[in-house]
Amino acid sequence: MNDRNFLASIGGAFLEFLGATGRIVLFAVTAILYGLRPPYYPRLLLRQMVDIGFYSLPVVGLTALFTGMVLALQSYTGFSRFAAESAIPNIVILSVTRELGPVIAGLMVAGRIGAAIAAEIGTMRVTDQIDALTTLSVNPFRYLVAPRLVAGFTMLPLLVLVADIIGVFGGFLVSAYKLDLNGASYIQRSVDFLQTQDVVAGLAKAAVFGFIVALMGCYNGYHSKGGAQGVGAATTYAVVSSSILILVFDYILTEAFFSR
Amino acid sequence: MSDPHSAPTAGTPAGTPTGTSVKIAVRGLRKSFGRKVVLDGLDLDIDAGESLVIIGGSGTGKSVLLKCILGLIPADAGSIKIDGVEIVGSSASEREPMMRKFGMLFQGGALFDSLPVWENVAFGLIMGRNVKRSEGRRIALEKLAAVGLGEDVAKLYPGELSGGMQKRVALARAIATTPEIIFFDEPTTGLDPITADVINELIVKCVRDLGATAVSITHDMASTRKIADRVAMIYQGRIIWSGPKASIDNSGNPYVDQFIHGRADGPIKMDVRAR
């Protein structure tokens, strides 16, 4: 009897998971279909792009800088044992462009933007502002969701490009000024080792992560209910779910891009 | 746009149906949230050009009824026809042209707090109907003036306004697109008696000037007497009584009597539970 309850609860959770996935995909498809058809709202799109792209620069830049720095430091402690310090630039540039740049930027943006989107749309939901949009003949998917999805999808790659550069620069700083490696040869090795494919794969990941962050923010905000508490819960769900999804999709995309 | 049929015959609210047609017809409307039945087979006809006031206790589903008619909440069963067009079960894109006939004043105002007052009022024009921004602004200032708010208020944000001012802005927004049908959800709740009366007169004036069909929800009997042509009472998910304004004092219906006199004892029992 207990066994059956146990299995039933696992089955129930699995069905719930499938249902939620379906609802999120449907939500995204609806937003995309509405977003493709006019009227478009360029002002709103611009505002979201500035919000996501420009105002996230300090956070993403700082985390990228320290990530690059710590990466150089850690590799040094390991590699110096085998007199392989010269591989540090390779490690830094490979890890940053392929992996850490997109993931760190994605997670920071999930905290900053995902939360803000969920809180804003959630507040609009519980105060009837979303219903008010509809009664004023403005489709909320077109007006609220589509611009945020587009902004997330397009701006995160740009952020990651900046993060890549700053991250590599952080590695360079530590190597040249703390570890006393030759700065010129560090740069030379980085440039030689850099492959377009690595950067492009990283940027593609970033686009996916940006879409995920905006989507989870919009979805959770749109479906929030029950006043301030509901908005708080929606914000938490948005950040937690997009962070998990970023890591899951990071694995899936890495598998797709790099395993041959 | 004003329909000659709907010109108000002042003082004779009882004599409505001369050549009027049914604007909104609701039949057997049902809506539940989980196990809680809110609307339980509700029937209601609203004539073109009339001003109907719906009264009823708190939580009896008045707001839900309006939202069902607007298609904001999907009905579980029944039929809602607007100008003869069925909207229950229709898709969002089918309802979009229908929405253009409506204006709605939400119970909580529902002003967009990221936009200044004038953009709130002009929103339906600029965003929904492709009116130019400058033209939208002009109309917004005109509508704001009509509700007694000046140009200095137009630049403020909703968060900077008092409750009464927000209600007036919401009213201006609801009428800015000159809708055929306007819903007012508790337009005077939470206002002082004088502001409440100003709002009542605005509603009467708007409805008369636009020749619109109006449905208002209120708990406020003074407001009801001022704005209604006809009154309907909702109880346990149905309309249990409706009649011309003049007949509410001798409706012969104990539920209506209890409500309009605000008595705690009577056929309507509030389930007051200790928490």
Ligand SMILES: Nc1ncnc2c1ncn2[C@@H]1O[C@H](COP(=O)(O)OP(=O)(O)OP(=O)(O)O)[C@@H](O)[C@H]1O
């Ligand atoms: N989105 C929703 N989800 C769940 N229950 C809801 C929802 N909206 C309304 N209800 C329930 O439906 C019932 C009727 O709500 P409604 O807002 O229509 O009441 P009302 O008649 O407008 O009351 P009031 O006069 O206090 O505004 C309430 O019991 C409420 O709890």
Ligand SMILES: [Mg+2]
């Ligand atoms: Mg209500």
